[in-house]
Amino acid sequence: MSKETNRVLGHADESDGIEEYDNPLPDWWLGLFWFTIIWAFGYGIHYHFIANRSQESELAAEMAAADARWPTQAEAMAAALSEFAVTAEAVTAGEAIFTQYCVACHSADLSGGIGPSFLDEEWVHGGQAADILRTITEGVPDKGMVPWGGILSPEQINQVGAYVMSKHSEATGRSIEDIVAAGAPSA
Amino acid sequence: MEQSTSGTVATPASRPDYDMDIVKKFFTATVVWGIVGMLVGVVIALQLAWRPANLGLPWTTFGRLRPLHTNAVVFAFGGNVVFTGIYHSMQRLLKTRMWNDTLSRIHFWGWQLIIVAAAVTLPLGLTQSKEYAELIWPIDVAITLVWVVFAVNFFATVAIRKVEHMYVAIWFYMSFVITIAVLHIVNSLVIPATLFRSYPIYAGLTDALVQWWYGHNAVGFFLTTPFLGLMYYYLPRAADRPVYSYRLSIIHFWALVFLYIWAGPHHLLYSALPDWAQTLGMVFSIMLIAPSWGGMLNGLLTLKGAWDRVRTDPILKFMVVAVSFYGMSTFEGPMMSIRAVNGLAHYTNWVIGHVHSGALGWVGMISFGMLYWMVQNIWNRPLAYPSWASHHFWLATIGIVIYTVAMWAAGLMEGLQWRALDDAGRLANPIFLDITHRLNPFLWLRVVGGSMYLVGAVMMGINFWKTIRGPSAPAGARVEGV
Ligand code: HEM
Ligand code: HEM
Numbered sequence: 001m002s003k004e005t006n007r008v009l010g011h012a013d014e015s016d017g018i019e020e021y022d023n024p025l026p027d028w029w030l031g032l033f034w035f036t037i038i039w040a041f042g043y044g045i046h047y048h049f050i051a052n053r054s055q056e057s058e059l060a061a062e063m064a065a066a067d068a069r070w071p072t073q074a075e076a077m078a079a080a081l082s083e084f085a086v087t088a089e090a091v092t093a094g095e096a097i098f099t100q101y102c103v104a105c106h107s108a109d110l111s112g113g114i115g116p117s118f119l120d121e122e123w124v125h126g127g128q129a130a131d132i133l134r135t136i137t138e139g140v141p142d143k144g145m146v147p148w149g150g151i152l153s154p155e156q157i158n159q160v161g162a163y164v165m166s167k168h169s170e171a172t173g174r175s176i177e178d179i180v181a182a183g184a185p186s187a
Numbered sequence: 188m189e190q191s192t193s194g195t196v197a198t199p200a201s202r203p204d205y206d207m208d209i210v211k212k213f214f215t216a217t218v219v220w221g222i223v224g225m226l227v228g229v230v231i232a233l234q235l236a237w238r239p240a241n242l243g244l245p246w247t248t249f250g251r252l253r254p255l256h257t258n259a260v261v262f263a264f265g266g267n268v269v270f271t272g273i274y275h276s277m278q279r280l281l282k283t284r285m286w287n288d289t290l291s292r293i294h295f296w297g298w299q300l301i302i303v304a305a306a307v308t309l310p311l312g313l314t315q316s317k318e319y320a321e322l323i324w325p326i327d328v329a330i331t332l333v334w335v336v337f338a339v340n341f342f343a344t345v346a347i348r349k350v351e352h353m354y355v356a357i358w359f360y361m362s363f364v365i366t367i368a369v370l371h372i373v374n375s376l377v378i379p380a381t382l383f384r385s386y387p388i389y390a391g392l393t394d395a396l397v398q399w400w401y402g403h404n405a406v407g408f409f410l411t412t413p414f415l416g417l418m419y420y421y422l423p424r425a426a427d428r429p430v431y432s433y434r435l436s437i438i439h440f441w442a443l444v445f446l447y448i449w450a451g452p453h454h455l456l457y458s459a460l461p462d463w464a465q466t467l468g469m470v471f472s473i474m475l476i477a478p479s480w481g482g483m484l485n486g487l488l489t490l491k492g493a494w495d496r497v498r499t500d501p502i503l504k505f506m507v508v509a510v511s512f513y514g515m516s517t518f519e520g521p522m523m524s525i526r527a528v529n530g531l532a533h534y535t536n537w538v539i540g541h542v543h544s545g546a547l548g549w550v551g552m553i554s555f556g557m558l559y560w561m562v563q564n565i566w567n568r569p570l571a572y573p574s575w576a577s578h579h580f581w582l583a584t585i586g587i588v589i590y591t592v593a594m595w596a597a598g599l600m601e602g603l604q605w606r607a608l609d610d611a612g613r614l615a616n617p618i619f620l621d622i623t624h625r626l627n628p629f630l631w632l633r634v635v636g637g638s639m640y641l642v643g644a645v646m647m648g649i650n651f652w653k654t655i656r657g658p659s660a661p662a663g664a665r666v667e668g669v
Contacts, residue, residue, distance in 0.1 A: 070612030
């Protein structure tokens with residue numbers, strides 16, 4: 001701004017008395033303007049033609065990094081399933097989880113609401129332990145059942161699953177052994 | 188009698204050839220709608236912090252009052268401020284009365300009726316659901332007609348001007364009149380089904396792109412260029428200083444209007460919009476920094492040599508803070524247009540903080556400065572309570588700081604918590620509602636900051652009321668600066 005002249009242009013007569021100086025553009029301002037223009041071209045060319053980036057490739061890279069860092073859900077589920085058991089501790093821990101996350105849709109006594117009841121014989125997505133745990137993990141997003149796999153740990157899913165199964169068993173008389181029985185899932 | 192020696196000498200009232208009545212009309216409407224719009228702002232801020240304030244009635248819920256707030260502050264307050272300033276300054280700058288007084292009045296009453304129609308339909312839930320273009324098609328048609336009336340009167344006045352050279356403020360006003368007409372018409376094209384309902388002619392992605400081309404340029408050509416025009420007239424008048432650089436004013440004007448139009452896609456980053464269009468929105472936003480700062484620089488440097496008065500004169504204080512917030516929000520905006528930054532900021536309260544640093548800081552403060560200057564000059568009276576103007580200034584400034592800092596903190600917090608993962612790669616905050624609850628202290632802070640801003644505006648209203656009804660200054664006497 002050293003080149004300031006502070007010389008008035010003499011337009012005041014034509015602008016209601018407001019004078020204007022004929023000062024030049026501040027150098028740093030002009031520099032900033034040119035810098036952003038050059039940067040704009042540089043960024044655009046780099047993004048699209050040199051690095052060949054896109055939001056799809058950004059997503060793919062992020063997912064690949066996540067897969068490398070954390071075991072995929074299917075593996076984690078399979079690992080958790082092999083440890084699954086309906087024990088008293090699991091049921092107690094599961095009740096707390098159920099109260100926090102599930103009652104809004106399945107109601108406190110498990111008789112259902114937005115989501116179905118667990119106290120009857122019917123299972124939409126299969127009634128074996130493996131089915132139930134899978135439904136909880138993967139959810140049914142289209143119908144409003146949350147995929148809990150991204151929210152609860154495999155251990156917590158085992159616990160809340162154990163709670164649901166024990167209540168189901170109490171209400172229907174179906175034995176825990178039958179529910180947990182190995183073999184092909186029923187659906 | 189020109190008043191080139193002192194910015195606060197009252198003369199316009201003694202220039203009978205200018206239509207000052209229309210200026211006074213718009214002035215009054217500005218103050219009234221400003222207070223109403225900000226009051227609704229405080230109400231919706233309270234509703235977000237404290238749910239019972241929704242009252243459990245459909246008409247008073249947040250969802251219906253929010254568009255009422257945005258329409259009231261942007262189009263009722265902002266619109267009337269701009270019209271007040273345009274009708275006042277353009278007659279003087281062009282040395283001619285408005286071309287047609289009847290058109291001026293159709294413009295005034297038409298605009299106020301549109302505002303009333305908006306205030307009735309929005310709480311009733313009648314909406315087109317496009318942000319800042321919510322109003323249903325019959326009102327859109329009315330806006331178009333009233334705008335044409337205004338534009339005809341405006342350009343006819345330009346045509347009959349008694350000066351050759353057009354001052355830079357007029358250029359900014361012109362860009363406003365033309366661009367808003369184009370934006371409004373293109374974005375509001377619908378096929379009416381019933382009196383209250385219509386279907387947009389665009390679908391899907393096209394609809395989104397047209398909407399944010401409109402939305403962004405509503406910011407650019409409703410909340411920015413006309414207000415820069417006002418700054419170019421009222422700031423040098425109030426400071427009684429020459430504009431720092433004529434050349435800068437021309438270059439930044441053309442750069443601004445050219446670049447703004449392309450930046451809309453920064454509202455649609457990481458969406459179905461093609462990557463190249465997203466890049467376009469981002470880089471044009473970055474290129475907007477310097478042209479925007481050109482306006483800030485010309486404002487601040489014009490005050491060079493008047494800094495002693497800036498410390499004591501509330502009018503100049505309002506203007507300095509306004510121009511500073513303008514510079515701040517036009518740096519923040521381009522930063523938020525960067526893909527990675529937007530990924531964090533989008534959908535969070537950070538955007539709300541950005542909006543209000545521009546809206547409260549720039550639009551609000553430059554308007555207050557102009558109104559305090561004008562009330563004394565067009566009614567030819569000193570302010571009834573000069574010290575209240577200072578109190579208003581501090582209430583507003585501290586209110587803005589509280590509001591925006593609370594929103595930045597809230598926005599960063601929720602943005603970071605949404606994406607945070609734990610050691611096992613699961614969401615660290617799986618329950619969305621938990622994060623929402625954690626925002627509450629910040630939402631209450633906003634109620635506090637917003638209320639301070641509102642109280643200041645109400646004090647201004649009372650001050651003006653008393654001033655206008657008070658005794659006028661003796662003929663030819665100098666009205667003391669506040
Ligand atoms: C008393 C002062 C004000 C308060 C308390 C206030 C409060 C609010 C609140 C609570 C919202 C909704 C935020 C959300 O949805 O999360 C909002 C939105 C908005 N306000 Fe204000 N406001 C005030 C003044 C203004 C003024 C003067 C303007 C413009 C000149 C303005 C322009 C806007 C805009 C454009 C939005 C929509 C923002 C978006 O969708 O991103 N506000 N305001
Ligand atoms: C060079 C200048 C500016 C740029 C590049 C810019 C950029 C942005 C960006 C990136 C967003 C966020 C979009 C999103 O993630 O949803 C935004 C939102 C917004 N900005 Fe700015 N901004 C600028 C100046 C301003 C100014 C001066 C004002 C007010 C006077 C303003 C008012 C708004 C409003 C109202 C929104 C909210 C739009 C919505 O409803 O979502 N901006 N701006």
